[in-house]
Amino acid sequence: MTRLTAKDFEPEVLELFDKYVHGQLSRRDFIASATRHAVAGATGASLLATLAPSFAAPLVAADDKRLKAGYLEYPSPQGYGKLRGYLVQPAAAKGKLPAVLVVHENRGLNPHIEDITRRLALDGFLVFAPDALFPLGGYPGDEDKARELFAKLDQAKTRADFLAAEQILKAHPAANGKVGVVGFCYGGGMANYLATMVPGLAAAVPFYGAQPPAADVPKIKAPLLVHDAGNDARILAGWPAYEAALKAAGTRYEHFVYPGVEHGFNNDTTPRYDEAAAKLAWQRTVDFLRQHLATS
CATH class of the missing domain: 3.40.50.1820 (Alpha/Beta hydrolase fold, catalytic domain)
Structure with missing residues (x-):
């Protein structure tokens, strides 16, 4: 699966996400505002989900013997x-x-x-x-x-x-x-x-x-x-x-x-x-x- 980058999102969505991450925007308000910029069937909720972190693949494993x-x-x-x-x-x-x-x-x-x-x-x-x-x-x-x-x-x-x-x-x-x-x-x-x-x-x-x-x-x-x-x-x-x-x-x-x-x-x-x-x-x-x- 191709990894999403910032270029896959509208600048307005990234700005909204930054406000959300830093407590300037509630989850509900992010979803409502981001939906206005959603394309190709996306929703504000789906945009938030794709921008959220995934911890599945750390660069260095917790049990690294080194x-x-x-x-x-x-x-x-x-x-x-x-x-x-x-x-x-x-x-x-x-x-x-x-x-x-x-x-x-x-x-x-x-x-x-x-x-x-x-x-x-x-x-x-x-x-x-x-x-x-x-x-x-x-x-x-x-x-x-x-x-x-x-x-x-x-x-x-x-x-x-x-x-x-x-x-x-x-x-x-x-x-x-x-x-x-x-x-x-x-x-x-x-x-x-x-x-x-x-x-x-x-x-x-x-x-x-x-x-x-x-x-x-x-x-x-x-x-x-x-x-x-x-x-x-x-x-x-x-x-x-x-x-x-x-x-x-x-x-x-x-x-x-x-x-x-x-x-x-x-x-x-x-x-x-x-x-x-x-x-x-x-x-x-x-x-x-x-x-x-x-x-x-």
Whole structure:
């Protein structure tokens, strides 16, 4: 079966889907609005079904023998009780490893983010992906339910929990003491936030994430690698002010905009995935992390 891509959908449908994914549009309103753009017998409901993620074919299997993977629980500093994350490292690693914190989208630690975590581990990193939804029971196995749960989080507490996760990872016995962060969508915004809050952060790689307030940018000490989608007007609208603040602060950064691709282009479980852009962004990310997380 031919895999659907963003080009198989009307731009208006993709815009509606982006609003739906980010809680700006209800399921009912998406279906009603998307139906107006449906062709060839499609309906709003069928469009939503085809745009939804499929986790059937991870790039790296959960039981890949090249990896050592498991879940790590640790106390929440904000009274959320216990937190949990997915910790993965190369099985044959010798010596201490550069460490990467992975921050998920606004659905918690779903199978795609676990796959991303394994991919980075295969590239030679100790990788930790916390589940922000764990205080509410964890990723529920359903993307719609996950989004509903996500809206119930106290974001001040969640941000503090990600700060704690960075410290847990940095102090891990297998880590070399240098930590980078990679985040996607919500996680991209969190990567930007962590860069403003952790002076010792070694690198930050936000994929299509919200920018921090300009007043906080001078606090960024880590080099940034920013990936954005050419068709992502919502995120790109904030870039000029962010770039001006980065330049004024003398922050080291690289910014890549991938022409003609959609928000979420790195997520290979949905039709918004763009293989060429994702592969290029991934290689740039791995090279960047290796450069900045290696010990001298």
